[in-house]
Amino acid sequence: MSWTRRTLVALAVCVLVPLGAEGCATGGASGHAGTVSPSPVGKVLRDTDGTGRHLREVAGEEAPEVGVEVTPDRARGWDVLLTVRRFRFSAAGARRAAVPGRGHARLFLDGRPVTRLRAPGYHLSGRLVPHGTHHLTARLYADDGTVWAVRGRPVESTADITASGAEPGPAGAPSESTP
Known part of the structure; x- marks a missing residue:
């Protein structure tokens, strides 16, 4: 030969x-203990989040945490501030690999994707939030696109938003007519 x-x-x-x-x-x-993982960080599960991204299971004491705070602003929008622990936002163009406590966040309004965040602050336009009560969820992702998870559940936080008053019309004028 x-x-x-x-x-x-x-x-x-x-x-x-x-x-x-x-x-x-x-x-x-x-991998660790007979499991295959594309990186030495956690264990990639077969389970996925609502967008089809696989969960990356990490122990609770190692897991990142996220909180979300939403406050109305003067321009009929919403200021969103994420507070994170054991997590750092990666810059755009970061290597597509899972690094402990690194990645980005994604915002979802009533389960629909809004944006990807590489920083803790975001302005949510009032045009995206119709009249009524809605749920804004911030979920943490590793740079390889997997979802940080603990005990089979994504690392995320949800805040309620209640939009009331007149809805803006096409030219910024209220759509409700006044007598």
Whole structure:
């Protein structure tokens, strides 16, 4: 058998044998205790969030936390402020890998995606929040797109928003008529 054929056979064996097998690991990329994980951070679960992103399970004492506070502003919009613990926002263009306590947040209004955040503050336009009570959820994601999770549940926080009063019309005038 020539050296190139032996090399190809060895590579084929490493590809077909599960990750973490002796002799095929490439240094630090193997899973923990027989589980396969694309990074050494937590364990990627089969479960997904509502957007189809897989959950990345981490222990509660290591897990990031998020809180969301929403206050109305003078321009009929909402100021959103996230408070995080054991989490840092990654800059745009960050490497697509799970790093402990790093990533971005996504905002959802009544379950529908609004935006991706790389900083704790955001202005939510009043045009996106119709009359009534709504739920604004902030969920934390790793840079590889997985959702940080604890005990099979995404790391997230929800705040209620109640929009009342006249709805703005097409030119900014109230849509309700006054007698």
